[in-house]
Amino acid sequence: MSLMKKSLLYVLLVLSALFMMFPIVYAVMISFMQGGEVLQGKLLPSSFSFENYQSAFQQVPLLHFLMNSLIVSVTVTAGQLIVSSLAAFAFVFIKFRGRNTLFFLFISTMMIPWEATMVPNYLIVQKLGWINQYSSLTIPFFALAFGTFLLRQQFKTIPYELFEASQVAGISRFRFFWKVVLPVSKTSIITLAIYSFLTTWNMYLWPLLVTNNEKVRTVQIGLKQMQSQEVSSEWGIVMAAAVIVVLPTLILLFAGQKHLQKGLTQGAIK
């Protein structure tokens, strides 16, 4: 590659990065500004003050919302890993009649948009007495067809002979699952965990429906609530809260980007 071409490409890359990162950087800058600077429409704060961050934690129960989101996201992630890996194991290592039909049933769940079922789902959760409970925010999401597929792809790379040999040696099915299948699939499981955590942390519509007080409300809904209350005057505080909300998932994404890309490609295309 010629030097000319190379520098042209770097210019393109930098311009694109500026375009993609602008809203995020802009939000971070606003979060450090004092009220007056925000209202003048400045791009950079004159000095970096953490006052908005302090106020965000003081004026709304942000810490409480963050804890709720953490509890919900970790629970859903664990639930999805357990439920999906069990199903994927059955689809790869247990041969039984009707397996293909069941697999087709799993595929078909991907065609049902979650929004098309939200009204009866809300009524079910209400009847179960799960409104404003962690259970409504977690349990309905434990089964995940995408996760089952992703792990099935991975489990299929384990030689079936290994399973047969373990059977001959008298090792139980569950022990094989626990001691062999899961450990060798660590990478795929981490990928799925990152994906699950990211999507659960960022969930919006369902937490909006099933929480109406601060008890188990997640941070995304807390953010919306804050924005509608503070929008007129306190943009700096709202932006500080927004930055706090995206920080965990951004860090997770940056740390796991390579994994995630590989896993998503595998789950998507094969």
Add this chain to the structure above:
Amino acid sequence: MKTGNGLSDLGSGLLYLLPSLLLFGVFLFYPMIRTIYLSLFYTDPQGNPIAFIGLENFTYLLQSEEFLNSAKATGLFVLYTVPAGILLSLFLALIANLKLKGIGIFRTLFSSTMGMSVAASSIIWMFMYNPSIGVFNKLLNLIGFEGHSWLLDPNTALLAVALSTIWMNTGFAFLILLGGLQNIDEQLYESAKISGAGSFYQLRRITLPMLSPTLFFITTVSLINSFQTFGQIDILTKGGPVQSTNVIVYSIYQDAFVNYNAGSASAQAVLLFFCILAVTILQFRLGEKKVHYQ
């Protein structure tokens, strides 16, 4: 327990699948059937069916100006977000797939919107669209134009929400497309180079055909996602001004949880389901024919 005979295999197979099947049954299949059922009824404010009315909910919807408007808003929204979003992500994936020093940093930056929640992103864009202090109007003022109330003008509100959505969705589409690009066999490019093919020729004759399954996949996913948009509408415009951004999921939400009309909401949900089903079937049909698999 001795394994290997048919019955115990069936039993333990179902045992491993039990959690999934139970959850899908309670929170997906049953609600889907219930949605179809409710769409054929008048309902009380608690969402219980009162009187069977057949397809009346549907015929009412198809004649109501509000619903037709919502269908139009959804259609336009899909049109605004899907092609532009894919082109942007494809462009980013192509330049991020080059072998240059420090390219990893750019890949990370380009994928970053995947970590941004809809709520946080919408709030940031809301500020950018702010008529008096937002960056868009500040820029316009700088080059001598009047500012504009982007989200309050029915002519620009949907476009403004679409623009922010394109940005929000780029990270995910970028990651998928980059993965697709990296799966292309390096040797194809080597032999093209030996025969003296230029980079545009390589893009048209190797990259795009080999990427077509991925492109096709991401098109389908983007279409489906676009039909399901909710969060940015709820935060940025609440369906307004004058219904111009009242896309279908927002309309379902309003009918069910603001107007307490579960019947009408369910009928709309059934229509949404068929739209998405049509897109998915199209993906399989067209995908088999048109797409070039390795």
